[in-house]
Amino acid sequence: MRRKSNNAPRNNVLRYLLWLLVAYTAFSNRQHYRMPTTWLPHLLTNTLSLLLPDALRGLFASRHRPRNVVEDTLLTMVRDNPNYAIYVAPLALGYIVSHPRFNIYKGSWGALRLAGFGLDSLPHSATAFAFSALVADTFETMGTRQQYNGMLADFVRWGKHKPELLSLVMLGLVTINWELGEYMMFQREIAEKGDAALTNMQWSMEDTWRDVGANLIGWTAAMLWHRSKQK
Structure with missing residues (x-):
């Protein structure tokens, strides 16, 4: 993973633009x-993901030498990663398209279906692709670091040889947390408004299974892309 890139200013602009949106x-x-x-919740989550490189620049000087695999991972894969903005963009875009004037999750847009999937499957698949690719790239890059000791460092080096399994497990954990969060927000909004038509969050078991399917499609595409880079 390169530490510097001529695309860094452009990627910074992309992150800031996404945060403003x-x-x-x-x-x-x-x-x-x-x-x-x-x-x-969406503003806090996207603020963390989009502005994390800036926070790390404030915490660690440019000449700081990582003391452990955690610091090295944060600096290499987040602060100095020329592709970081691309990895986090789908999550931000998935929320941006919930704007009241062009919400793809409800109304006529939300009712559209193709092969059983709705428009909301696009941000789900894209986010799953980006997350899975980031996990796989992280283990591939950090798994080459031999200077660190300890169980976590050993796990990262082991993970270099199991990127597909680990990315799937981590995506599964994130999916469970995400769907549980959606369910809880839906229940709270229904309790407050009393009508699903007046809520922003849309939830059903059918929708949950579609989300899981979309995430698996994104993961599969990410792993095929990751394999293609190894050739």
Whole structure:
């Protein structure tokens, strides 16, 4: 993984632009729905993912030498990663398209289906692809570090040879957490509004299984892409 790239300024602009769009969407959803679940968790999550490189630049000087595999991973895969903006963009875009004026998760847009999947499957698949690719690339890159000792460092080196398994397990854990969060937000919004038509979050078991399927499609595509890079 390269530590510096001529694309860094461009990637920084992309991250900041995405954050502004996320903030605008959060403000619009707050004004439209008047419920914190429609904007606060999404704004916090995307702020963390989009601005994490800047936070790391503030915490670690440019000449800082990593003391352990955790620091090295954060600096290599986040702060100095020329592709980081691409990895986190799908998550931000998935929230941006929940704007009240062009919400793909409900209404006429949400009702569209192709082979059983709706438009919301696109951000799900794209986010799963990016997350799985980031996990696989992280183990591939950091697994070559031989200067660190300890169980975590050994695990990372072992993971270099199991990127498909580990990315699938981690995606599964994230999916469970995400779907549980969606269910809890849906229940809270229903309790407050009393009508699913007035809520931003849309949830059903059928929708959950579609999300899982979309995530598996994204993971499969990411692993095929990862394998192609090894040839």
